[in-house]
Every structure is written in structure tokens, then in C-alpha cells.
Amino acid sequence: MTILGIESSCDETAAALLNVTKGRFSLMSNIVASQARIHAVTGGVVPEVAARNHIANAIPVIKKALGSRIPDVLAVTAGPGLITSLLVGVQTAKTLSWLLRRPLVAVNHIEGHIYANFLDQNILSAQDQKIFPAIILIVSGGHTEIILMEGHGRYTLLGATRDDAAGECFDKTASILGLGYPGGPAIERCAQQGNTKSFDLPRPMLDGKSLEFSFSGLKTSVLYLVQRLKKEKNFNNNVRVDICASLQQAIIDVLVGKTVQAAKKYRVKTVMIGGGVAASKALRAHMALSVQQSVSTARYINPPLKLCTDNAAMIAVAGYFHAVKKDFSHFDSLDAMPRWELTGE
Ligand code: KG4
Ligand code: ZN
Numbered sequence: 001m002t003i004l005g006i007e008s009s010c011d012e013t014a015a016a017l018l019n020v021t022k023g024r025f026s027l028m029s030n031i032v033a034s035q036a037r038i039h040a041v042t043g044g045v046v047p048e049v050a051a052r053n054h055i056a057n058a059i060p061v062i063k064k065a066l067g068s069r070i071p072d073v074l075a076v077t078a079g080p081g082l083i084t085s086l087l088v089g090v091q092t093a094k095t096l097s098w099l100l101r102r103p104l105v106a107v108n109h110i111e112g113h114i115y116a117n118f119l120d121q122n123i124l125s126a127q128d129q130k131i132f133p134a135i136i137l138i139v140s141g142g143h144t145e146i147i148l149m150e151g152h153g154r155y156t157l158l159g160a161t162r163d164d165a166a167g168e169c170f171d172k173t174a175s176i177l178g179l180g181y182p183g184g185p186a187i188e189r190c191a192q193q194g195n196t197k198s199f200d201l202p203r204p205m206l207d208g209k210s211l212e213f214s215f216s217g218l219k220t221s222v223l224y225l226v227q228r229l230k231k232e233k234n235f236n237n238n239v240r241v242d243i244c245a246s247l248q249q250a251i252i253d254v255l256v257g258k259t260v261q262a263a264k265k266y267r268v269k270t271v272m273i274g275g276g277v278a279a280s281k282a283l284r285a286h287m288a289l290s291v292q293q294s295v296s297t298a299r300y301i302n303p304p305l306k307l308c309t310d311n312a313a314m315i316a317v318a319g320y321f322h323a324v325k326k327d328f329s330h331f332d333s334l335d336a337m338p339r340w341e342l343t344g345e
Contacts (some may be wrong), residue, residue, distance in 0.1 A: 001323065002028070004071035004096075005316030006062065008089030009081025009170035010036040010107045010141070011045045013057035020320050023118060029065040030167050030313045033057040038183045044171070051084035065312070070100060075319020078106035078329075079340030080142075086336035094331040103328040105319040109310075110342045113138055113274035114149065115304035115321070116314035119287065131270045134297075137259045139283075141167035141182070142277030144213045144255075147342070151154035152321045154344045158241045158262055159211025166251055167277045169215035173222045173247055177240055188280055189246045194245030199225065201250040206257050218313075222247055252283050256290045263295045271300045279308035 001021075007014040012035065017028040035053050039045045075095035076312025079086055090106075097104040114136050135158075138145045144161040166185055179190065179301065201221055204214045222243065228237040255277075263271050271291045276284060284302050291300040307313055322328075 001071065001320065002071045003072060003073045003075050003316040003319050003323065004062070004066060005107075005312035005314070005319060006058075006074065006076040006089045006093045007112070007310055007312040007315045008054045008058065008085050008092075008111075009077045009079070010085055010310060011039055011050045011053075012310040013054045013061050014315075015062040015246040016312035016316050017065050017069060017071060018316035018320065020239055025317060025320075026144070027050070027119065027126060028069070029067070030311060031061045031065045032311050033061050036182060036319040042294060043175055044180050045082070047082045047084045048081060049231060053130050054085055054088035058088055062092070062096070067331055071102060071318060073103050073105060073323045074100075074298050075111045075315050075320070075322070077112060077315050078254070078334060079337030081111065081338060082300055083336055083338040087339060090334060097331045099266040099276055102324070104331055104334065105322040105327065106329045106334055107315045107318045107322070108340055108342045109315075110143060110145070110147075111155075111318045112314040113140065113278075113303075114147070114272065115317040116170065116296060117272040117301050118275050118317050119307055119313060120301050122326075132264055133268045134270035134272055135259060135266060135268045136272045136274060137255060137278075137287075138275045139166040139255060139273065139277035140187060141171060142167060145164070146211050146264070148268075150344075153325070155342050156344055159213065161215060161257065163214050163216040164206060164212070164219060166215060166255060167275070168208075169219050170273055170277065172219050176223050176226055177217075177218050181269055182276070184277055188282065190241045190244035191248040191282065194241035194243070196245045196249035199241035199246040201246050203250055203253050206254050209261075211258055211262055213258065215251070218247070218250060230242045230259075238331060246284055248280070252286050255283060256286050259287065259296050260290050263291065263298050268295070268298050271295065273302050274308065274314075276309040278302060279305055291308045
């Protein structure tokens with residue numbers, strides 16, 4: 001089966017062609033047109049600007065991903081995300097489904113981030129059932145969630161952020177520190193030169209049994225710290241890299257601590273991560289070490305680096321698991337669902 005994935009939920013227009021033969025995945029193309037440079041000027045995504053660029057990019061990106069091939073199935077992100085952005089991908093996929101007379105699958109964006117793990121050097125084959133139950137940490141610009149996955153399509157949300165998402169915390173503090181957008185990669189680069197112990201920043205909600213998160217207080221702590229250092233004329237590049245290292249470590253300690261706590265509680269077989277923040281090499285390294293040391297029942301898997309931020313390969317993989325269950329949407333009735341929550345069967 002070949003699946004064309006289409007993704008346009010935020011500021012990346014993406015299309016990918018995936019072949020699945022005997023449960024093995026092979027990615028035939030993976031095209032991403034990023035608008036990061038356009039949105040860097042405004043320090044964040046302007047929905048209407050994103051939608052206009054999706055319209056310009058959609059057909060060229062899909063054409064490039066397909067070449068002369070015709071897919072068996074189309075899979076598109078139908079939500080959650082920005083409504084103006086989602087509409088472009090959904091409408092394009094509906095039109096293609098009608099023109100090519102191929103079935104259409106609606107994929108939840110978060111589910112896509114989960115399934116990016118399945119492209120990790122084919123460690124997991126499509127038929128491998130030894131992965132469940134699994135705990136997945138989803139960390140992106142809009143989401144911070146711990147999900148229990150008991151089988152394909154079977155999800156329970158165990159905890160989420162009460163306010164800012166982890167990626168949002170990176171983006172907002174990067175702006176306070178005078179670094180560019182997106183903030184996560186900029187902070188990661190600076191953090192490599194800094195000392196994680198220079199500033200004692202809070203680890204919000206790490207104590208206790210709750211699997212919820214809160215990152216807005218951490219952002220405020222950095223704001224007050226920078227304001228004080230500037231007032232004292234002590235803010236310079238050395239201090240900035242130390243703040244980046246300390247902040248990144250604080251966020252990672254919370255994310256890893258809660259994920260390990262959930263993995264132990266549910267005695268899971270697998271721990272996975274997903275979403276843009278999962279591209280953090282420091283997060284990947286700390287998570288790998290902690291799972292190995294503290295969760296004897298589980299193995300740790302992460303998506304290939306390139307498939308952490310938004311892409312359509314992950315949408316195609318998730319789409320495959322829906323297609324095998326014939327969980328199709330009709331092009332007449334499918335609509336974008338900006339607040340679509342990932343729920344179990
Ligand atoms: O999944 P994604 O591409 O889009 C959303 O669905 O939000 O995630 C984007 C987020 C941004 O907040 C960005 O700062 C963060 O992922 N990010 C990172 C890194 N690369 C991207 N955060 C920390 N470290 C990174 N290396
Ligand atoms: Zn995303």
C-alpha cells in the first residue's frame with residue numbers, strides 16, 4: 001500500500017509518500033516547505049499569512065512528493081491546529097481524493113507525532129505488538145501531553161499542560177533573551193556553551209503525583225531574572241548562554257521526571273517522545289538514560305531527528321493504521337477540526 005500524507009496544521013506545508021509492504025515502512029519522499037523564516041519576522045505564526053503560504057505551496061509540494069506515482073490512499077491532518085492552515089490541506093486532500101478516486105483518511109496531528117516513532121530505522125515493524133502499552137510524551141509549540149497508548153488507536157490522556165506548552169516556553173523565553181524564532185533550536189545552540197547549574201530555576205510541578213505540567217511560571221522567572229540582570233548591567237552573552245543551559249535543563253528535568261513516573265506507574269513496554277521539542281538532543285539523551293536506569297520494563301524509542309517537527313511522513317504512517325481498519329472519511333463530509341482531541345476507541 002502506498003499512502004500520500006498531507007500536513008498543513010501550522011506553518012509547514014508538507015507531503016510525503018510512504019510504502020508499506022509486509023508491515024515494513026519505506027519512505028519514498030518527504031517534502032517540507034517551512035515558513036519559519038517568514039514568521040521569524042513577526043516572532044510567531046500569523047494565521048492568515050500561514051494560510052496564504054500554504055495555498056502557494058500545497059500543489060508544488062504534493063507534486064514533488066508524488067512524482068509520477070499515484071497513491072492508494074490519501075491521509076491528511078484534519079486537526080488540531082490553526083483553522084486557516086488546516087483548511088488548505090483538508091480541501092486539497094478532498095479534491096485529490098475525488099479526482100484520483102482514492103480513499104481519504106483524516107489523521108489527528110498529535111497521533112501523527114506519535115507515529116513518527118515508527119519510522120525510527122524500522123525498529124518497530126507495523127506488526128510488532130510488543131510495543132504496547134506505551135507511554136508517549138508529546139512536546140511541541142502547542143502541546144505538552146503524556147499519553148498512554150494501549151494499542152493502535154487506543155489512547156488515554158494522562159496529563160497535559162495547564163498553561164504554556166514546553167515549546168511555547170522555549171519560544172517565549174528565547175524572545176525575552178533576544179534570540180530568534182523558533183526558540184527551541186536557538187536555545188539549544190546557546191545552551192551547548194552554557195552551564196546548566198548557573199541559575200537555579202524552578203522545576204514546576206515536578207514534586208507530587210500529578211502528570212500535569214505548567215510552564216508559564218518558568219517563563220516569568222526568566223523574565224524577572226533578565227530584567228534584574230539588565231538593571232544591574234550584568235546581562236551579557238556569557239550570562240545568556242548560562243540562562244539558556246539552566247532553562248533547558250529545568251524543562252528537561254520536568255519532562256523526563258513526569259514521563260518516567262508515568263512509565264513506571266503503567267509498567268509500559270515502550271517509552272516514546274514526539275513533537276518539535278523531541279528534536280532536542282539534550283532531551284533525547286536525558287530521556288534515554290532515565291528510561292534505561294529507572295524503567296526496567298521499557299525500551300526507549302524516539303523519532304528520527306528530521307521527523308520531530310511537523311512533516312507529512314508521520315501523517316502517512318498514522319494514516320496507514322487507519323486505512324488497514326478501513327477507517328475512511330468521505331470527501332463530502334470531512335471538515336477541518338481545529339480543536340480535535342485525541343481520544344481512544
Ligand atoms: O511540532 P512542531 O513543529 O509544531 C507544533 O505542532 O507546534 O513544534 C514546534 C516547536 C517550537 O516551539 C520549537 O521551538 C520547538 O518545537 N523545537 C525545539 C527544538 N526544535 C524545535 N525545542 C527544543 N529544542 C529543539 N531542538
Ligand atoms: Zn506538531
